[in-house]
Amino acid sequence: MPILTASPIKVIDREEFHRVDRLVTGMAFDIHNQFGRYLDESLYQRELARRLRVVGHDVILEYEMTAQLDNFSKHYFADLLIDSSVIVETKTVSTLTNAHRGQTLNYMYMCDLRHATLLNFRSQRVEHEFVSTGITPSDRYRYQIHDDAWSPRSAECSTLKDLFLRCVSEWGVFLDPSLYQDALVHFLGGKSVVERSVPVVSEGFVLGTQTMRMLNDNVAFSVTTSVHHPEVIYEHQRRFISHTSLKALHWFNLNHHRIEVRTITQ
Secondary structure, eight states: OOEEESSOOOOOOHHHHHHHHHHHHHHHHHHHHHHOSOSOHHHHHHHHHHHHHHTTOOEEEEEEEEEEETTEEEEEEEEEEETTTEEEEEEOSSSOOHHHHHHHHHHHHHHTOSEEEEEESSSSSOEEEEEEOOOOTTGGGOOEEEOTTOOOOSHHHHHHHHHHHHHHHHHOSSSOHHHHHHHHHHHTTOHHHHEEEEEEEETTEEEEEEEEEBSSSSEEEEEEOOOSOHHHHHHHHHHHHTTSSOSEEEEEEEETTEEEEEEEEO
16 A cells, blocks of 8 residues: 555544534633643643543544655654544644645545544634545546656656656645655655755855755756646746756646646756
8 A cells, every 4th residue: 555544544424523523622622721822732632632532532643644655655643533533633823824724634635534623722712624625535546647848858857757657656646745755855866865955146146055856967856736826836946947057947746636747947
């Protein structure tokens, strides 16, 4: 199995999820009222887990999910898993953001779950959101590859593309982009080989260096999940490499069911 979970997952319907969600949310408000908003995140998690266990629920803290391919693996940890079926992510931040929702969705996809609860204890009142998706496991393996703008510079470039598409075929789409990027780095020799400092120049003056993931001395690569405005990401990457000695940047963009494989040149 390319994605492994620490224990079996049980998929429940929306009604059952909302029953658990209401219980969790009520406990979260009680904890917030009792302890205030300045506990460490882990302490909120432990107290929420303790209260759930008191009323008969099974709770796993730091529930582990692992993406594997050959000798590569990357581990993820959801804050709480309740009754093998409900993920709860807790935060202690000024406000919930799309990054927190995206992280929660990533865990849901890895576990093939449709619903999860997101809580923030740092705000004046507990922020509560339920995160839902209609994406099924089979949906994550339904995608189209668009590579009209792909321009390999060497056999290494073709190897890079093949590695990326193999990762997608194993894990599907919609997941954390760093998963695919970390896998590419691993299979290309690891960080010590792939990550290099690239000088950034303005009108002949070297501003400093920026770490890039390099296929060779002249070609870099990146992986993103830009959905709404991929052309903006393209343009800003093009501007960046115009201030370096790079000849090209191979860009892999996971745009839901559309996989864009492009080469950006000076």
